[in-house]
Amino acid sequence: MAGAGAIGGYFGARLAEKGEDITFLVRSKRKEQLMRTGLNVQSVHGDVSITPKLLTAGEESDPFDVIIISTKSYQLEDVMEDIKPYAAKGTVILPLLNGIEHITKLTHVFGDDAVIGGLCFIETTLNSDGTIVQTSPIHELKFGERNGAQTERINRLEKVLGGTKANITMSSKIIQDMWHKYSFITAMSGVTTLMRSAIGPIREQESGCRTIQMILEEIYAVMLRLDAPVIEGLPSVQFKKMLEMDYGMKSSMQRDMEKSSLTETDHLQGYLLQKAQQYELNVPLLNAVYTNVKLYEAKR
Ligand SMILES: NC(=O)C1=CN([C@@H]2O[C@H](COP(=O)(O)OP(=O)(O)OC[C@H]3O[C@@H](n4cnc5c(N)ncnc54)[C@H](OP(=O)(O)O)[C@@H]3O)[C@@H](O)[C@H]2O)C=CC1
Numbered sequence: 001m002a003g004a005g006a007i008g009g010y011f012g013a014r015l016a017e018k019g020e021d022i023t024f025l026v027r028s029k030r031k032e033q034l035m036r037t038g039l040n041v042q043s044v045h046g047d048v049s050i051t052p053k054l055l056t057a058g059e060e061s062d063p064f065d066v067i068i069i070s071t072k073s074y075q076l077e078d079v080m081e082d083i084k085p086y087a088a089k090g091t092v093i094l095p096l097l098n099g100i101e102h103i104t105k106l107t108h109v110f111g112d113d114a115v116i117g118g119l120c121f122i123e124t125t126l127n128s129d130g131t132i133v134q135t136s137p138i139h140e141l142k143f144g145e146r147n148g149a150q151t152e153r154i155n156r157l158e159k160v161l162g163g164t165k166a167n168i169t170m171s172s173k174i175i176q177d178m179w180h181k182y183s184f185i186t187a188m189s190g191v192t193t194l195m196r197s198a199i200g201p202i203r204e205q206e207s208g209c210r211t212i213q214m215i216l217e218e219i220y221a222v223m224l225r226l227d228a229p230v231i232e233g234l235p236s237v238q239f240k241k242m243l244e245m246d247y248g249m250k251s252s253m254q255r256d257m258e259k260s261s262l263t264e265t266d267h268l269q270g271y272l273l274q275k276a277q278q279y280e281l282n283v284p285l286l287n288a289v290y291t292n293v294k295l296y297e298a299k300r
């Protein structure tokens, strides 16, 4: 597992809890912390604490069968360098980042065949002592071959990841799932950071609902222009999902802002905005949410 942060620590701990052989690639500060405290998860599905197997970049190790990437988008270039020595021919790279642009970057470095698709739906964060806190019932991870094939390696991976105390499933349309998640999170992180509120109170305002619907429409228009494999009527499907989210659900971008951390807005809203400009599409709400986060980043 490349990274032992909010999602990497959560899914890694769940896999280790099941008995899988998981090594976490960490940097020195996190390593010191984990050696002192162990890897601790506080979860609505039950807490778990493990003594993690740790590796830091440059240390000797055999290559890994699977490398799950769980860093932020702005840490991708560095982590790709760091994992290179541990990726051999046949190593499968499974990224869990939100967004889509990282797939191109990963295939460029590791080759088309090595990289499969992946995503997760979970609300989790690191608290000040490094504990992973998972707060709402959803803890879903999806993975699959990018071309949807039911290959031998994907069946093997399904066996390894299955039976874990988290909802981990194989998808034969993972790229579509990733675009759908991308549209959802771009809207969700956009409105929650703009309104500085969890999703519930935003939906209680009629204008809040309209804002969510409008930004979903803008995102959809850009994705259609990019020939992304999205379903017809995606904005209504995503809006419905937004209505079903826990009242207090926040986005990880919003939590990052609450912790005064850097955000992934360039990777999420920024990428779509750049495409909208290229194709001369009018996306006022995307512009507004992106500017809001960039102003926050400039003031950090
Ligand atoms: N949190 C959530 O609820 C969800 C997040 N996501 C997505 O998942 C991705 C990860 O987010 P999240 O888990 O919240 O982020 P975190 O910041 O909590 O975790 C990222 C971790 O990666 C580590 N890391 C970064 N670079 C390296 C490196 N070169 N070597 C080793 N470790 C490294 C960081 O370690 P260090 O301490 O050294 O900085 C950090 O612990 C994002 O794309 C996000 O959008 C998706 C769904 C939900």
Ligand SMILES: CC(C)(CO)C(=O)C(=O)O
Residues within 6 Å of the ligand: 098, 120, 121, 122, 123, 185, 188, 250, 251, 252, 253
């Ligand atoms: C959709 C959501 C809010 C939870 O999975 C998410 O992906 C995030 O916070 O990054």
